[in-house]
Amino acid sequence: MILHSGLPYSLVRYGLPFNYPKLEQHIRTDVVIIGAGISGALTAYALTNAGIACTVVDARTVGLGSTCASTSLLQYEIDVPLHQLMDKVGVDHAVKAYHACRESIDEIEVIAKKLKVKEFERKQSLYFASATKDLSLIEKEFAAREKYGFDVEYWNAAAVKRNMGFEAPAAIYSHSAAYTDAYTLTHALLQYIIKQGAAVYDRTNVVEVQMNPRSVTLTTHNGKRIQAKKLVIATGYESVQYIKEKIVDLHATYAVLSETHTQTEFWHRNCLIWETKQPYRYMRSTYDNRLLIGGRDVDFYHPRKRDKLLPRKSRELVNDFHELFPKMEFLPEFEWTGTFGTTKDGLPYIGVYPPMKHALFALGFGGNGITFSQVAAKIVTDHILGKKNELADVFSFDRLQR
Known part of the structure; x- marks a missing residue:
């Protein structure tokens, strides 16, 4: 393949x-x-x-x-939110899965330091409601994560605007995340x-x-x-x-990386950003001051069909970025597409x-x-x-x- x-x-x-x-x-x-x-x-x-x-x-x-x-985001959050995963696999297994992913970030940090891999940096993560209808999802997810020991903050619309500069009904700000280079x-x-x-x-x-x-x-x-x-x-x-x-169900995903910026701070602590919308889009900065946005996933049928969509998907992702940050420059320099899989839970x-x-x-x-x-x-x-x-x-x- x-x-x-x-x-x-x-x-x-x-x-x-x-x-x-x-x-x-x-x-x-x-x-x-x-x-x-x-x-x-x-x-x-x-x-x-x-x-x-x-x-x-x-x-x-x-x-x-x-x-x-790989775009190499390290998050403990699974594609299925914790409160929904508890309904799918039970509270015990869901909480264990989330905690295992959180602990794995710490373990990868130890490995990266031991092996002197410079492309590792601890970060925070913002999970925001893409629309008003997702407000209850954010509230339920925050309650579940807080109850089971995750270090999170609830941001209302005013807090999102104040810290990030864009509009969103609410968000969960997590203190456990990172990025590396796979x-x-x-x-x-x-x-x-x-x-x-x-x-x-x-x-x-x-x-x-x-x-x-x-x-x-x-x-x-x-x-x-x-x-x-x-x-x-x-x-x-x-x-x-x-x-x-x-x-597993196979999907194609797309990513665009900008030219290098002279600035080093793009939004609140350059946290990782992702959203409730499905398929979700995600963003992060890089260690060399570039901006990355990915998403716009589609069902995978054939590599040629996936690849043919790359120019259009790249343009859409750049437009997605400017919807959130209209005043920030994003000059695309690299774009690629890849295949990934999802399971029912x-x-x-x-x-x-x-x-x-x-x-x-x-x-x-x-x-x-x-x-x-x-x-x-x-x-x-x-x-x-x-x-x-x-x-x-x-x-x-x-x-x-x-």
Whole structure:
């Protein structure tokens, strides 16, 4: 699947910072991970730090799937608001999911500092009502988040206008958010695990997966075999080839990045911005003083149809930006489109998939792909270590039958 097109800024700015070999021989390893994007990299990092020998393989060059097209917002908010998620999956699972995502931001910050990834910055997040009809949604969501221990403020229309400069009926201002660069973080993670003795192979396409009584055998496009005790599939939206049930709906999303500004403060503390409207639009500034806006999602049918919409969607996004900030300059310099997936409850699928013995999945679907990936890394590692993880049931495949 062609996962993106256009000019993702991370790929233009950083190019190919490291080279990785193709797999040219048969190998054995404790754990093999298919997918060298942010999900696979975070899982490999967790496994390596737990003392588990692992090998990462990817059909593409590292990071050139969805990862380089990521807009890299780090929010604990799931695409389904907390008070609605409680109705879908129960209070306990909903609250655990939200807290897990919040904690993952702290954990990614620790990782970024350890690996000296400069493209990480703590931020706040503003979730505003797109229309008056969404006022009750904001009120219910604020009450739920406050009740269950999230550091949030309720802003009425006057507070939104005073702090942000645009009109909105109400908003939730959250103190737990951040942004990073998924592409550079992925390379930093993989370089770290290589130094610890792990192996990473790209341009190595797995064409067959065979489950044995006590192991798994992978065969690559060039006939090389990988023998492992466990398999982790972290191929994102392409993982549906392994799963017989329909677990995800695919969509196309669009993003535009402005030229660099001389100013450094654009709105209140340069918080991340998103809205109640579906599909929602989102905005953030960057570490090099650019402005990013994304959204205008459509159902995904075919890459060519998705890509054909890019010029029009980019113009619409720039107009969307000027609706909120009519006096602020936004000169587009980079635009791109990518594919992402959503599930019926907004949660990813992580852990054991019963039809595939010895395999685990680390699938960070939705707008929280990076935070979900960090959650997945911990669940997968605990499972392989034989430890119980209280979040395993929250994100399990078992909920397909619930």
